[in-house]
Amino acid sequence: MFETLSLEAFAHYIHGMTTMFFILWALIIYHSRHNNSMMKMMAMAVCYIAFGYTKDMVFLFTPWMKHPMVEEFVSLVDILCTPFVTGFFLEATRPGFVTPKRLLAGVLLFFLPIPAYLIFQSEHIVNATYALALLVSAMSFVLIVRFAISYYQLAHESHSYTQEISMKWVVGCAITFFAWMIMYYLCFNEPTWSSEVVFDLFSITIWVMLWYASRNQYVIVEVLGRGNNALYIQSIEKQIAENQTNQAEPAKPTEKKRLSAKEVFLTHALDKKIEEKIYLNPKLTLNELAMTIGTNKSYLSEFLNSQGKSFYDYINEHRIDEACRILDAAKVGDRINMSHVATQSGFNSISTFNRYFYKIKEMPPTVYLRLRLMEAISTNQSEQEE
Secondary structure, three states: OHHHOOHHHHHHHHHHHHHHHHHHHHHHHHOOOOOOHHHHHHHHHHHHHHHHHHHHHHHHOHHHHOOHHHHHHHHHHHHOOHHHHHHHHHHHHOOOOOOHHHHHHHHHHHHOHHHHHHHHOOHHHHHHHHHHHHHHHHHHHHHHHHHHHHHHHHHHHHOOOOOOOOOHHHHHHHHHHHHHHHHHHHHHHOOOHHHHHHHHHHHHHHHHHHHHHHOOOEEEEEOOOOOOOOEEEEEHHHHHHHHHHHHOOOOOOOOOOOOOHHHHHHHHHHHHHHHOOHHHOOOOOHHHHHHHOOOOHHHHHHHHHHOOOOHHHHHHHHHHHHHHHHHHOOOOOOOOOHHHHHHHHOOOOHHHHHHHHHHHHOOOHHHHHHHHHHHHHHHHHHHHHO
16 A cells, blocks of 8 residues: 555645645734734744745746756745744743844845845855854854743742743743754755655644743733833733723723623632632642632633733732731831741742832832831820820
C-alpha cells in the first residue's frame, strides 16, 4: 500500500493544509490584537506567516517551479517574518519594548536584502540574510531571558498573585523558535519533500503551542503619569468581557438590574467566603476561589468584571479592610510594623500592600495610622476633661 504513496504528493497536501491552517489562524487571532500588545504582535506574526505560505502559489506556474532565483527570492520574503516573531517574544517579556519605530527598523533591516538580491542576484545575499536572521534570533533570545527574569521579579514584587504571570513558557517557546529558524535553514538550504513536510508540521505545532500558552496570560504594563508609575494587570479574558460590556446597550438609570440565579449564587457564595476571611491566604488564586464556591474561574471572572472589579481588586479591597481593622485596633505607644500588617492582611508583598492601600484610602498606611492615633489621643483628652 505505502509503496505506491507519492512523497511529493503528500508534501503538497501537507503544504496546502498548512497554508489553510495559517490563513484561518490569522483570521481567528486577528480579533485578539486589541487585547494587549503581546497579542497584537502575535497577530502580526501569524498574518505574515499566512501571507508567506500563500505567496508560495507562485510555484504553481511552470516557469517558476524550479527556478533558483525564484526560490531564493521566496526565501528572502519568508525571512522577513523574523522581526514580527521576535517582536512577539520581546513584547511578551517586556510590554512596550517593541515600539513602532523599532518594529519598522527591524522590518527595513530584513527588507533591504530583497531589492539588493533583485539587483545583484547573488546567493551570498541570501546566505548573509540567513546569518542575520540567526544572529537577531540569538540576540533576541538573550534579551528574552533577561526580560523574563526582571518581568517575573516585577510580578512578585508588585502583585499578590502570580499564577497567570509566568515567563517559563516564553523562554521555552523562544528556544523552540530559535530551533525553528535553524530548521528552516536546514530544510530549505537543500530542500527535499521530506524536509518540507517536517517543517510544515513543526510550524503548525509551534504556533498552536504559542497560542495555547499565551491565551490566559496576564500582562503587566507600566503606566507613566498615574501616580508613582502605577501598575495594572490586563488579562485577555477581562478585556474581552469589558469589550462585550461596552458594546451592550446601557440600562436606564431607573431600571434595576435583576440578578440571575447564577449571579445570586455567586454573590452569596462570595459573601460567605469573605466572612471566612479566605482572602488572608496570600497564595489564593482565581481558580482556587472558584473551586471553593463550586464554580469555574471563567464564570467567576465574568461575574467580578460585571461588578466593575478584577479578581485582584476584589480580594485586595477586603485585605485593605482587614489591614484597617488591625491599624484601628492599635494603641498609642504600640510599635506597628507595616510589613507585619501586610502579612496579617494576606499580602505577600509590601509594595502591593502600599499601592492598594493608597489606591483605596487615598493615603499611605503610615498616614492612616497616624491619623487614627491622633484621633485616639484627642478622644482620651476629651474624656479626661469631662
